[in-house]
Amino acid sequence: MSLFALFFCSCTNITKEKQKNGTLAENKQGVSAADSTLLHFWDKFDMQDTAQVKNPDEGEQQLADFLGLLAKAPDSALRDQAVAHMMDRAKVNRTSFDYFIKQYEHYLYDGNSPMRNDISYESVLRYLIKTDVLTDLEKEAYRPIYKLVLRNKVGQKAEDFSFALADGTKQKLSDTKAKYTFLMFYDPDCSHCKETIHQLRDTPQLVQLFDQLQVQVLAIDPWGDRAKWKAYQTELSDKWINGFDSDSKVLSFNLYDLKASPTIYLLDENKKVLLKDTYLEPVIQYFVQTN
Numbered sequence: 001m002s003l004f005a006l007f008f009c010s011c012t013n014i015t016k017e018k019q020k021n022g023t024l025a026e027n028k029q030g031v032s033a034a035d036s037t038l039l040h041f042w043d044k045f046d047m048q049d050t051a052q053v054k055n056p057d058e059g060e061q062q063l064a065d066f067l068g069l070l071a072k073a074p075d076s077a078l079r080d081q082a083v084a085h086m087m088d089r090a091k092v093n094r095t096s097f098d099y100f101i102k103q104y105e106h107y108l109y110d111g112n113s114p115m116r117n118d119i120s121y122e123s124v125l126r127y128l129i130k131t132d133v134l135t136d137l138e139k140e141a142y143r144p145i146y147k148l149v150l151r152n153k154v155g156q157k158a159e160d161f162s163f164a165l166a167d168g169t170k171q172k173l174s175d176t177k178a179k180y181t182f183l184m185f186y187d188p189d190c191s192h193c194k195e196t197i198h199q200l201r202d203t204p205q206l207v208q209l210f211d212q213l214q215v216q217v218l219a220i221d222p223w224g225d226r227a228k229w230k231a232y233q234t235e236l237s238d239k240w241i242n243g244f245d246s247d248s249k250v251l252s253f254n255l256y257d258l259k260a261s262p263t264i265y266l267l268d269e270n271k272k273v274l275l276k277d278t279y280l281e282p283v284i285q286y287f288v289q290t291n
Helices: 003-007 013-028 033-039 050-054 056-070 076-090 094-108 118-128 136-140 143-150 191-202 204-212 226-231 280-290
Strands: 162-164 170-172 180-185 215-221 241-244 263-268 273-278
Touching: 033 056, 033 076, 050 056, 050 094, 056 076, 056 094, 056 118, 076 094, 076 118, 094 118, 118 143, 162 241, 191 204, 191 280, 204 215, 204 280, 263 280, 273 280
Parallel strands: 180 215, 215 241
Antiparallel strands: 162 170, 180 263, 263 273
């Protein structure tokens, strides 16, 4: 069994002619068929029908399908346009508008959502902080979140920070020398963290892969309980760099968006982000595809 497989256990002819002509017209303007589908995804959905909107098999399913397409959109301008078109339709009914705001947050930003996607949520947040539907106070609540999702994006250099080692010395993220850095923020009390840590530490194929590719695991406890951090050290590999954010800088300055535990980033040798807020499986997939 491959390492990758081991870790993966989510009417009429006239109408048709009009649709065909519309697609041809959009294609002439540089809009692909896929882009057109995304932009017109909500055209036939009745936002005034709140029973339909709140029916999980209709409104929620429609949104889930839409988000699947949105994640594949090639650029932010198209994502912004698609989200704006959808929400402009929803704002004719404040109940529908508010419902979809919550669903966007649930699917795209909740730490436990398998569909969470900061890139897609950026477009939602950009709309919310500009829309005339919300009050200035309501908009203000979204600005800090927007700043967070813009941090540490793929291709950007990861925010640097200092941490303490078990012997009391201080080190920085930028001091880490490796071809790749597997940056993991964890909570010693988190069951999912323990599961991920044990997989990293105890799976021979994974240990070998990380050794071959020169992947340095940097495990950071940012939550501020030094006693718990020290007591948990024996659960971590002695090949890892095990750090404690003794100054609480990561959380107090919102250097990283730690909405879930563990929060995982994959960085290159220059500490540029390759994968943001990811899981162990996509990291393995990345290595399989690129190496």
